[in-house]
Amino acid sequence: MSRTFAVTVFGCTGNAGRAVAELLAKSALAKGTPIAFAGRNEAKVTRVKNEILEKILGADHGKNVGVIVADVSDAGSLTALTQQTDVLINCCGPFSQYGEPVVKACVEQGCHYADITGEIKWVRDMKDKYQEQALSTNTTILSLCGYDSIPCELSAYLVCREIAPIFKDSPATRFDVESVVSSSGGGIPRGTLLTALNELGGKKGKKKPKAKRRKAPFVPSEEKASFGRSMSIFSLLNPYSSLGTHPHSAFTAPHFMCTVNTPVVHASMASMGYGGLHFRDRMSTGKSAWWNGYGLISSLVTYAMYICIGVSAFIPGVVGLVKKYASGRSFNGNEDGLVSLRCKGIAETAKARKSASVRMLIAGDAGIYATGLLASETALCMHQNMKTMTPGFQTPVQCLQEKLHKHLSSCNGVSIQISSEDAKKSE
């Protein structure tokens, strides 16, 4: 079926959706790719469309972007939406609240799907429920296309691709990969805060029976042991970065998204033949210098902060209060922010040793503009590869691999450098 639009952003009126829409328009309109913005309120979507076009192209731009009205609670409107576009980027979250009808419409209508969720349990549930139908309608469903988890997943893939070939000759004696991120200009978008509060226990009732719950959702059973090692208390609490991943941070804290990025990296690497790694998702806690113990003191402060947040979630009324505060605020992102990620891997066998590093820079703050750039470009990459893309539920790098690496490397605002070195072990 020929469709009117190549890519459509659903939820373009939200904090994150607006940045996705802006960056999609910047990239797609320059190449003449037809796009649309969608949401439940026509006047609001039209206003966002006009503001974005004026901002990026000036008042007399003469370009057009489609406007589609659809509501998550109206199945007919979702059918009409997904019939009009080749790829849909869904930005309506929390996804465990609003996501399922959108996924259902996409698999029914054969509309390829990308989203910016970090709700891993929801992603697993959708795969359980709709995988068969997605395969039968040849639909590709890629969740986790934002800051969670493309930077981590892509850099881990590039590092593993460099170092894992030494395991062909001899079994691994060491397979360590560590990612250290530092970002600037960030804030907490409303939807992210509400989603995090839902996960922390703000969502009342409807608990699934215990027997049906899985301990390590998303990660294939053969990878569960290494995933368990990566998420062990020792691995998470050890602040020392023995790989020397970040030249200025000897000590780091667990990345606040490590509970999302770690299962994604394990599931994705295992599917590409790089299973069995020990992965640490870390963040630098500011400039390190002798006076703060090269990051040790600021890392310990971050650990203390995590503990306070965890404990306060159990104090009655706190989650409700923060939810009330979150509902009335918004953070529209910071174009001058920067996400800077370093990932290093070391592979060793009895005979050889190989190490590789990736340095990735993404323009914009993590939650809004970097997410907007990653999600919009992943959707455009999907559109360019529609004929060869594997159908079904996958993670973005698992599905697009080198195509996504090449695509993102050529984008304004993204820089990816890879370096590697071999060393033969002495007899």
Ligand SMILES: NC(=O)c1ccc[n+]([C@@H]2O[C@H](COP(=O)([O-])OP(=O)(O)OC[C@H]3O[C@@H](n4cnc5c(N)ncnc54)[C@H](OP(=O)(O)O)[C@@H]3O)[C@@H](O)[C@H]2O)c1
């Ligand atoms: N992966 C990442 O790094 C990342 C980054 C940022 C956000 N996120 C996730 O993205 C989601 C959105 O975050 P946000 O901060 O942008 O939230 P937000 O500002 O609250 O935006 C929510 C969007 O959903 C739309 N929506 C709500 N109910 C709807 C319905 N019934 N039908 C159609 N549209 C509906 C809203 O439309 P109206 O404007 O009409 O209300 C709005 O466009 C959250 O789940 C968040 O966790 C992920």
